[in-house]
Amino acid sequence: MGMSSALLTDHYELTMLQAALAGGAAHRRSVFEVFARHLPGGRRYGVVAGTGRVLDALAGFRFGDAELAYLRESRVVNDETLDFLASYRFSGDVHGYREGECYFPGSPIMVVEGTFAEAGLLETVILSILNHDSAIASAASRMVGAAGSRPIMEFGSRRTHEAAAVASARAAYLAGFSSTSNLMAGSVYGVPTAGTAAHAFTLLHDSEYDAFQAQIDSLGPDTTLLIDTYDVAKAVRTAVELAGPALGAVRIDSGDLAVAAHEVRQMLDSLGATDTRIVVTSDLDEYSIAALAAAPVDGYGVGTSVVTGSGVPTAAMVYKLVAREDADGVLQPVAKRSVGKPSRGGRKNAFRALEDGTAVVELITTSPDAPAPEGARPLLHALVRGGEIVGREPLDAARERHRASVAELPVPARQLSHGDPVIPTVFS
Amino acid sequence: MGMSSALLTDHYELTMLQAALAGGAAHRRSVFEVFARHLPGGRRYGVVAGTGRVLDALAGFRFGDAELAYLRESRVVNDETLDFLASYRFSGDVHGYREGECYFPGSPIMVVEGTFAEAGLLETVILSILNHDSAIASAASRMVGAAGSRPIMEFGSRRTHEAAAVASARAAYLAGFSSTSNLMAGSVYGVPTAGTAAHAFTLLHDSEYDAFQAQIDSLGPDTTLLIDTYDVAKAVRTAVELAGPALGAVRIDSGDLAVAAHEVRQMLDSLGATDTRIVVTSDLDEYSIAALAAAPVDGYGVGTSVVTGSGVPTAAMVYKLVAREDADGVLQPVAKRSVGKPSRGGRKNAFRALEDGTAVVELITTSPDAPAPEGARPLLHALVRGGEIVGREPLDAARERHRASVAELPVPARQLSHGDPVIPTVFS
Secondary structure (H helix, E strand, O other): OOOOEEEEEEEOOOHHHHHHHHOOOOEEEEEEEEEOOOOOHEEEEEOOOOOOHHHHHHHOOOOOHHHHHHHHHHOOOHHHHHHHHOOOOOOOEEEEEEOOOOOOOOOOEEEEEEEEHHHHOHHHHHHHHHHHHHHHHHHHHHHHHHOOOOEEOOHHHHOOHHHHHHHHHHHHHHHOOOOOEEEEHHHOOOOOOOOOHHHHHHHHOEEEEEEEEEEEEEEOOOOOOEEOOOOHHHHHHHHHHHHHHHHOOOEEEEOOHHHHHHHHHHHHHHOOOOOEEEEOOOOOOOHHHHHHHOOOOOEEEEOHHHOOOOHOOOOOEEEEEEEEEEOOEEEOOOOOOOOOOOOOOOOOOOEEEEEEEEEEEEEEEEEOOOOOOOOOOOOOOOEOOOEOOOOOOOHHHHHHHHHHHHHHOOHHHHOOOOOOOOOEEEEO | OOEEEEEEEEHHHHHHHHHHHHHHHHHEEEEEEEEEOHHHOOOOOOOOOOOHHHHHHOOOOOOHHHHHHHHHOOOOOOOOHHHHHHOOOOEEEEOOOOOOOOOOOOOEEEEEEEHHHHHOOOHHHHHHHHHHHHHHHHHHHHHHHHHHOEEEOOOHHHHHHHHHHHHHHHHHHOOOEEOOEEHHHHHOOOOOOOOOOHHHHHHHOOHEEEEEEEHHHHHHOOOEEEEEOOHHHHHHHHHHHHHHHHHHHHEOOOOOEEEEEEEEEEEEHHHOOOOOOOOOOOOOOOHHHOOOOOOOEEEEEHHHHHHHHHHHOOOHHHHEEEEEEEOOOEEEEOOOOOOOOOOOOOEEEEEEEEEEEEEEEEEEEEEOOOOOOOOOEEEEEEEEOOEOOOOOOHHHHHHHHHHHHHHOOOOHHHHHOOOOOOOEEOOO
């Protein structure tokens, strides 16, 4: 971070730029649109995430000496193109759904306007960020729904690329997770961090007793002790013996979690540790969280499934040219006609139509300057104006927006079963 | 890259460190082992990837002023622990499978030895890297096998986190992909970069004819033209009319690729463009690549499926304490007994037993100093000695090693169907 993001770009973006510069079309005003043809995995809604990171990447999209030297030496593009890149600055406009907003098939999640040369180059990095972060947030939001009022901690860093882990922690938090184990996410994005205890810590000591004693001595009785390294029942007795009823929490990481949670709750209560919380982990996903709703569980730790999008690690968003100037300088809608991959030409606008506060339709219009239909909430907001970033906001604003956006959806939005999007997308 | 990797770490690694420092066990000599209990998705072999990146992360694992300030302000750990972290240097040893080597369930892919304090902290970042890169390489290797002698280009950057994209390009290349679209991977790791043409480029122009003309004028007739924006047959005629028989390649990105490839081959041949290659893209994975074996295809571009591990985005590797000093300074094997998550205590060694040059058994011993059994290849090599990195190597060495390692496996290794690992793991 601080590094240039300019080489997070596909080779062909630069060779296409070279050809467009040479041919003269590079400076045609162009409109690119990010959208998804479908929601991942038969889900009921998607979650826009990564917008703030896109703005960071845009600010860092500069071809400096190192980037230009690489491109020159590897002969990716010619000198004319290198000269253009050396002074590259995005000077156009970006509108988009605000981060945390729900989206549906065809929602124009981000609209990037500028010359072809300026706007086309941003395709790869914008899609990388939105596809990753939205996939994570879309999965995380379902887990949050399944967990009800119980908090979920994000523990998946070790199961995904080390930088994707940081973005995943951010995306999960904005979707409603309570915290992350990832310290970089704490440092860079201010996500609250949390942790429990490790099997290695227990094994390091000559006995579980010694390990618990050392942990409680240093971290206080309000810590979370890990109780499944050897024998769960014995560990619970040792834990309460050492920490007393002030013991913060215990974690169970193996076995049948529902059965174990009931047993451990009973043991804790019988030992007087009625306020000690039970945290469960072990390959949890939205389905297993939902299955634990009736178990005496006070919090979840979720790892692999959230950082891998619970079966859908990427959000299938694309970045398509939908309009560009013609030879006369008039903006014309354009769309490819490839088999099975339809796209709709034209600069769009988008509204969420509501009835009695409940969302009913995702309304997409191709008359960008039409006013919002009555009772409809406009979804596209200015993020960049004339190259200047105007859409930054605190991560907690996106988190709160997501909470409100899901709350506004019809009740079936929270169904975990596969099905259709919970509201239809209507183009007009 | 250049940045500290120290905060790519789970919160509890530091609180466990604090408790171990206070309790006195932190300086016990410890052995941690990276292994996977199973291969992803019923595959026949896994591919070790990320080793070189682990060494980079290890070199950058330093708690500088910024990292310490964050930890102090957020009160993750106490002052004693911050003092320890300020002077943290890993001074232990790391042995591991060399990058590109195949692995099997239980293979001790990496063995990290040092004090608990020094070695335990590395868990998160080591697993993040190995789990991600090995998942990508394991999927990529199957695609390379399915493609036979035809080259595969990695085009998936836009479908994964922007930094994971760079690591994915690296992992796919070491598994045998010919190139990547990711320019950062070219710049940082020297992976050859390649690209074709974009629908947006065609749509930018007033006609496909104009677009092809501009591309050929600037990039030469040896370029790759994208022929499915409007009508494939018309595009092929236009392409050959403009570029002549010297046209490098055409790309097909939609429709039934086998049918389209046959039709396009016939058209190209009938127009005299018999040397013009056909590149296909469009949600390809190892299965669809295999299904195209009989089609006249000269190369593949693979995106989503390779960067998401073709259904298995993480390799399920864990980092377990397998031995540590007891109170008398004697190294003792340790293992947890959690239900359904067995691990084997003790420092391991590993060999691949061969018969007539073909691998027959993955042999894991717990007598680390025993000599290699006859006809067996030792798999653990020194990567770090006394804190000094000794295991760096060029990426092409890992690529060549992978080629040789797969070639050594029994023929069924290349089967795409689900099944058992192609050789058994034997513990002795």
